[in-house]
Amino acid sequence: MVRVLRRRQSACSNHGGTHQNPLVQGAGPVPEVNNAERQGIDGREPMTTTPNTLTIEALTAEAFRPFGDVIEASDAAHHFTINQGFAERYHDLAQVDTAEGGHTVVSLFKALPRRFPLAITVMERHLLGSQAFVALAPVPFLVVVAPPGDAPGPQGIRCFLAGPGQGVNYARGTWHHPLIALDAPGDFLVIDRAGPACEVDCEEVALAHGALWLVRGR
Amino acid sequence: MVRVLRRRQSACSNHGGTHQNPLVQGAGPVPEVNNAERQGIDGREPMTTTPNTLTIEALTAEAFRPFGDVIEASDAAHHFTINQGFAERYHDLAQVDTAEGGHTVVSLFKALPRRFPLAITVMERHLLGSQAFVALAPVPFLVVVAPPGDAPGPQGIRCFLAGPGQGVNYARGTWHHPLIALDAPGDFLVIDRAGPACEVDCEEVALAHGALWLVRGR
Known part of the structure; x- marks a missing residue:
């Protein structure tokens, strides 16, 4: 069902190099949007639910479990x-998992906003650790995930809208799309894992069934 | 030089109970402020440097080392x-330290802003782990610290202004004042440690030499 694109080494060797063109989505034609099917999650961002588009769900602890x-x-x-x-502590909100000799790493991501419709063509997972994202401003972002296990098919992929004040922590092995910032460049705090050596800690797969689409209204 | 107020148990038993009155500073008379000595760090918040007030310094990696x-x-x-x-990763920015069988804990603090002049009368430290604070909005906050080791005297205590986009991670054993939010209620992500049992992980001391003052202009 999926084609493994690559198994990346951990961040100590994943220096990235030059920027790729963030405008190239490269996933075939953009689906037409039926206005009658538009629906909003946050009251201002209509979404579609055509067969090859993802429904955008509200983010709750229960739904995300x-x-x-x-x-x-x-x-x-x-x-x-x-x-x-002077403070109320909301304690121990994420299970930070740094298996097999790893340790916790705190990083910042400076993210560019995506353009919509957005083609979801790849998913990735970390087999050795969890990964948390918290926006450093009260802004929403999108979270595309599939359960741990076999590489995701179209039925298993879900999309949640993290509202202002909500972050997420992907459990070890959870399939997820790279960060999807909305509307404007934004900073995110990221808590994940590094190992004692540059072992493989990221697997990326292409969706063999073709792109799923995320559509926002204007 | 200092009087140990208490050794708190770890957060698993530190439930706090009811709110105390956040308006009570309880540290003697407020020092007079000499307008000629006012100076600003961020261009809008004049500070004093009278003998029993803390100078507020810009936060840099070198100064905070x-x-x-x-x-x-x-x-x-x-x-x-x-x-x-679509993202630039600024990697591994904090040495998360969870000694002696501890693990990383991610929490949120909902903080109330302090009133100024603010009396610094107590400092605390965690002997078993580091503690990081990152504001979840691009706002400044104040960081009052003293080096690890003997309980802090007035000469060893320093204050830094964390600007928008700056967080801090206290190394294990660093003396620090509880979080000082400014201007408005704010949320902070906190990364620290929990142990396998409710061992002592916080020591709080009163400054026997009397309060140091933090003063902001109006």
């Missing part, structure tokens, strides 16, 4: 008052 | 392009 954690200051979290009353 | 890491997307960091050109 198969994929990892939602990082948010929810009353459902264990929380308590500290700092002489 | 004795205390830990500055988390920022600096050209001095190891950075590289990822996600098909």
Whole structure:
């Protein structure tokens, strides 16, 4: 069902090099959007639900449980008052997983916004660790995931809209699309894993069934 | 020089209870501010440098090195392009330290802003782990620290202004004041440690020499 594009080495050797052209989506024709099918998640961003487009779902801890954690200051979290009353701590919101001798790494991503319609053509996973994303401004972003296990088919891929104040932590092995920032360049704090050596920690696959589309209204 | 107020248990038993009154600073008279001594760090917040007030310094990686890491997307960091050109990764910006069987914990603090002049009367340290703070909005906050080792005296305490886009990671054992948010309530991502049991992981001391003051202009 999928073609493995590459197995990347860990970040210590993944220096990237020059920027590729972020305008090239390279995934065939853009699907037509039926206005009658438009629906909004956040009240201002209509989405389509044509067969080859992804439905964009609200992000809740329950809905996201198969994929990892939602990082948010929810009353459902264990929380308590500290700092002489000047702070409320929402405690232990993400299961940071750095298997097999790895350690926690804190990084910043400076992300460019995507253009829509956006073709989802690849997914990736980290077999040795979790990966968390938290926006450093109260802005939404999109989270495209599929459960751990076999490489994702079109039925298993889901898309969530992380609202302002919500982050996510992908559990080890969860398939996910690279970060999808919206509207403007933005900074994200990322918490993931590095190992003692440059072992393989990222597998990327192309979706053999063709692109799934993410569509936003104007 | 200092009086140990208490050794707190780790967060698993530190539930805090009810809010204390955040308006009570309880540290004696407010020092007079000599307008001629006012100086600004960020161009809009004049500060004083009278003997019992702390000078507020710009936060740089070099100045903060004795205390830990500055988390920022600096050209001095190891950075590289990822996600098909849609993100630049500033990699491994904080030494996350979870000694003696601990593990990394990700939490959110919802913080209330402090009132100024602010009396610095207590400092705390974590002997078993580092602790990082990153604001979830592009806002400044204040960082009051003293080097690891003996409990801090007035000469060893320094204050830094973390600008928008800057976070900090206190190295294990660094003395620090609880979070000082400015201007408005704000959310912070916190990365620290939990242990396998509720061992002591926070020591808090009162400054026996009396309060140091943080003063902002109006």
